[in-house]
Amino acid sequence: MLKEDFYAMKKNGMPISMITVYDSAFARMAEAAEIEMLLVGDSAANVMLGMNKTAEVSMEAMCIFTNAVKRGAPNSYIVSDMPFGSDSEPKAALQNATRLIEAGANAVKIEGLPLESLRAIKEKGIDLVGHLGLLPQTATSFKQVGKSDEEAEKIFEQAKVLDTLEPCSIVLEHVPEALGKKISQATNAPTIGIGAGSYTDGQVLVMHDVLRMHPFKLPPFAKNFANFWEAGVNAFCDYKSWVRKKILY
Numbered sequence: 001m002l003k004e005d006f007y008a009m010k011k012n013g014m015p016i017s018m019i020t021v022y023d024s025a026f027a028r029m030a031e032a033a034e035i036e037m038l039l040v041g042d043s044a045a046n047v048m049l050g051m052n053k054t055a056e057v058s059m060e061a062m063c064i065f066t067n068a069v070k071r072g073a074p075n076s077y078i079v080s081d082m083p084f085g086s087d088s089e090p091k092a093a094l095q096n097a098t099r100l101i102e103a104g105a106n107a108v109k110i111e112g113l114p115l116e117s118l119r120a121i122k123e124k125g126i127d128l129v130g131h132l133g134l135l136p137q138t139a140t141s142f143k144q145v146g147k148s149d150e151e152a153e154k155i156f157e158q159a160k161v162l163d164t165l166e167p168c169s170i171v172l173e174h175v176p177e178a179l180g181k182k183i184s185q186a187t188n189a190p191t192i193g194i195g196a197g198s199y200t201d202g203q204v205l206v207m208h209d210v211l212r213m214h215p216f217k218l219p220p221f222a223k224n225f226a227n228f229w230e231a232g233v234n235a236f237c238d239y240k241s242w243v244r245k246k247i248l249y
């Protein structure tokens with residue numbers, strides 16, 4: 001798919017699915033399911049590397065994850081997160097975005113509005129994905145943002161500025177439904193919500209929540225569509241018991 005296809009989906013009222021993936025096996029699964037956008041999220045820090053914050057994942061690691069996803073899903077539209085600090089000034093931002101594209105991404109996602117960096121990347125013809133609302137790289141709390149009129153107005157204005165850069169999409173994280181709706185109606189770019197209500201042009205969730213790959217409490221907006229945690233622990237227990245009984249050969 002191309003950026004234009006996502007704009008056409010918005011125009012035709014066809015919701016866009018995005019899901020995070022970080023390796024070849026799950027990328028292959030997402031491609032088989034024809035998910036329109038695969039996100040190599042910096043949530044890899046938490047769900048793949050066991051770190052505490054998304055800000056801890058390195059540029060090198062993001063390139064390795066992106067490359068693995070590209071191998072598993074060669075025909076999918078892949079968006080890779082620019083890790084924390086990699087986009088703070090335009091020259092480095094362009095170099096880092098180029099590395100992710102060379103590793104297999106079709107677009108890079110940037111949190112917030114580092115305008116000069118966004119412009120430098122766009123000018124080189126690299127597809128951008130914005131990310132507004134709750135910004136996990138710098139957030140000190142994971143509560144909903146944009147609740148006050150002032151905060152909502154600020155996020156709305158940021159979305160309008162971002163829209164002038166014609167991003168491939170704008171991710172809106174953990175904002176009130178009314179704000180998600182207002183932004184989605186005001187932008188040409190498709191909005192992809194995660195905890196932003198039902199009026200965004202698409203939705204994104206973290207793969208490990210969708211498949212229930214961990215025993216932890218889910219964020220309020222996440223949903224399970226399977227229980228890989230239970231299936232996996234049971235399979236490992238069965239495996240162990242076969243080894244103990246010496247019936248595996």
Ligand code: KIV
Binds near residue numbers: 042044
């Ligand atoms: O890194 C990530 O998983 C994300 C999603 C929360 C959108 O940015």
